[in-house]
Amino acid sequence: MTNSKQSNGYQVGGSLGESASSHVLRQADSQLYEGLKTGKFCYLLNCRQMGKSSLRVHTMARLKKEGVACVAFEMRELCLHEVTEDEFYGGFVSYLVSEFNLDIELESWWYGQNLIHPGQRLTKFIEEILLEQITQSIIIFVDEIDSVLNLSFQDDFFAFIRSCYNKRADKLKYNRLTFALLGVATPADLIADSSHTPFNIESEAIELTGFQLDEATPLEKGFIGITSNPRAVLHEILLWTGGQPFLTQWVCQLVSSLSHIAEGVELVLRPQ
Structure with a gap:
């Protein structure tokens, strides 16, 4: 995990915790939340250090408070x-069992199904165990999805996600299962076989942009008491950083810790 440092509420690197005072609510926050609440397949594919994981943490916390698993x-x-496929799918199932505290003797169940492909075992597990024992809505966030590019069977995993949505018409319990993918890639990067892609089902592409001044009010708090105009300081910082989250947090931290330059930050940071 990226090293992080906090000062005056700012955090440079790493995911912001759900109670972090410097979390900036963007349009993407409400877009991801609303999309998942309505059961859409959501994906947020963007470059690094744009706040994807922090957005996921805050969205998860909000959904959990509403009873979503x-x-x-x-x-x-x-x-x-x-x-191997057995290790990959077995690890995926093992994590679900652990996180949801499911009632199953996993090892004996998993290897008791060895007549079918590991991907089919995952599907069987979702239908017969997960969706039976967890009766509320379930959202599975898959972060660092670009890591599947290391797999020779990457298309099979996306085919599994697609099948979960396709089954909604015949098996209503699948309407309670929703996926969100986050990572550094494009849909075209992730899918070698277009017939397996989940990106052509009902989906929501989440656009994650830089911080805007009217959204970034929480970042002003670190300047209170060291400058007469926190909004002006923040405005100049955003002009310099372009609203890039990692860089903006870092500059805010720097300025708030050097009170003797805060009053003159408009001149120090203004692009030449």
Whole structure:
């Protein structure tokens, strides 16, 4: 995980916790929340350090408070070099069992199904165990989804997600299961076989932009007491950083810790 440092409420690097005072609510926050609440397949694919994981943490916390069962995977933990299909799908199922505290003797169940492909075992587990034992809505967040590019069977995993949505018409319990993918990639990068893509089902592409001044009010708090015009300081910082989250948090932290330059920050940071 990226090293992080906090000062005056700012955090440079890493995911912001759900109670972090410097979390900036953007349009993407409400877009992801509303999309998942309505059962849409959502994906947020963007460059690094744009706040994807922080957005996921805050959205999960909001959904959990409303009784939604949520779990988040760091896909890179499963997509190790030369991982087998049995190890990958077995690890995916094992994580679900642990996080949702499911009542199952997993090892005997998993290997008792060895006549069918590991991907089919995952599907069977979702239908016969997960959706039977968890009766509320379930949202599975898959972070670092670009890690699947290390897999020779990457298309099969996306085919599994697509099948979960396709089954909604015949098996109503699948309407309670929703997925969100986050990572550094494009849909075209992730799918080698277009017939397996989940991106052509009803979906919501979440656009994550830089911080805007009217959204970034929480970042002004670190300037109170060290400058007469916190809004002006923040405005100049955003002009310099373009609203890029990592850089903006870092500059805010720097300015708030150097009170002797805060009053003159408009001149220090203004682009030449």
